[in-house]
Amino acid sequence: MKKVLGISFGRKMGNTDVMVKTALMECEKAGCQVKFLRGDDLDIKPCTGCISCVVGMTTGRGKGGCPVKDDFHILDEALMECDAVIVGSPTYVLSPTGKFKVVCDRIGPSHDITFRKATYEEGLAAGKSPDQLPDPRSFKKRVGALISVGGAMTKNWLAFMLPTMYEFTMSMGIDVVDMHEYHGAMACEHVLGNDTQMERMRTMGKNIAEALAAETEEERTRWRGEEQGVCPVCHCNMLTVSEDGAHIECPVCGISGEASMQDGKLKVNFSEAQQKRSRLHWDGKLEHSTEIKTQAVGPGQIPDLAERKKAYQGYAEQDW
Numbered sequence: 018m019k020k021v022l023g024i025s026f027g028r029k030m031g032n033t034d035v036m037v038k039t040a041l042m043e044c045e046k047a048g049c050q051v052k053f054l055r056g057d058d059l060d061i062k063p064c065t066g067c068i069s070c071v072v073g074m075t076t077g078r079g080k081g082g083c084p085v086k087d088d089f090h091i092l093d094e095a096l097m098e099c100d101a102v103i104v105g106s107p108t109y110v111l112s113p114t115g116k117f118k119v120v121c122d123r124i125g126p127s128h129d130i131t132f133r134k135a136t137y138e139e140g141l142a143a144g145k146s147p148d149q150l151p152d153p154r155s156f157k158k159r160v161g162a163l164i165s166v167g168g169a170m171t172k173n174w175l176a177f178m179l180p181t182m183y184e185f186t187m188s189m190g191i192d193v194v195d196m197h198e199y200h201g202a203m204a205c206e207h208v209l210g211n212d213t214q215m216e217r218m219r220t221m222g223k224n225i226a227e228a229l230a231a232e233t234e235e236e237r238t239r240w241r242g243e244e245q246g247v248c249p250v251c252h253c254n255m256l257t258v259s260e261d262g263a264h265i266e267c268p269v270c271g272i273s274g275e276a277s278m279q280d281g282k283l284k285v286n287f288s289e290a291q292q293k294r295s296r297l298h299w300d301g302k303l304e305h306s307t308e309i310k311t312q313a314v315g316p317g318q319i320p321d322l323a324e325r326k327k328a329y330q331g332y333a334e335q336d337w
Contacts, residue, residue, distance in 0.1 A: 043222025070127035108167035126134035163196035168203035270295035
């Protein structure tokens with residue numbers, strides 16, 4: 018039986034909670050086992066930037082664990098056991114909540130499948146036992162869906178929502194097959210009174226269930242969302258212009274395309290090669306992890322770093 022995890026970063030029984038649960042209910046109807054977590058119910062502390070997770074994996078001395086002691090292990094285990102995840106967040110100043118971003122930071126490099134895969138395979142080759150290595154469930158093929166909820170009546174006040182929400186699925190290589198943005202929520206007391214949005218959530222649940230039931234990898238990862246977006250990989254509409262002005266780039270995928278005007282509309286063509294190296298795909302993530310392994314703290318070592326830091330130790334700090 019396939020397992021679907023729903024995670025809400027909204028208030029208890031608020032719009033986001035109910036929308037995630039509505040999608041889960043459809044998954045359950047399709048025969049999936051479902052579980053729901055509310056981010057704010059968990060004590061998950063911010064990442065300290067100690068990078069022990071990555072250093073441990075890249076040096077063969079660790080398996081991607083985090084030294085911070087809190088409730089993150091609850092979320093981690095739920096993610097490891099699921100086959101699909103549906104994540105929802107309200108909009109706080111154009112982007113997801115602070116707790117959502119804290120969770121993404123904690124998932125981040127520690128769950129990057131390229132780091133974990135290399136550590137796992139090298140560890141087995143070196144004769145290590147599986148319990149000394151990253152959880153093999155890390156490599157499970159998963160699908161996901163994203164739900165963005167905002168009270169603003171103007172959609173661009175949710176501008177950073179869906180692009181930022183990809184941070185949740187990126188490291189683990191979760192294939193997002195659907196996403197939806199509900200703006201103008203302030204016009205209705207509760208989403209339970211908005212039949213269009215409720216039906217869209219039921220469709221999302223069906224899309225996840227159908228993806229899990231797919232017999233081929235192509236069908237499993239097929240985009241099922243109603244919003245196609247400009248980028249053919251992440252289906253977001255956010256674009257940036259390269260520094261030299263020669264290319265249009267997708268900031269989610271980290272790929273560049275060629276822009277043109279067709280029938281008075283901006284069109285962007287992303288080549289197959291560029292799409293393949295999207296950071297949402299294995300090649301793009303491997304490109305990044307290889308860069309870190311080969312370049313991080315290499316010839317740039319500073320022999321007298323401790324001495325140089327002395328002038329800054331406690332500078333202008335006050336006991337607030």
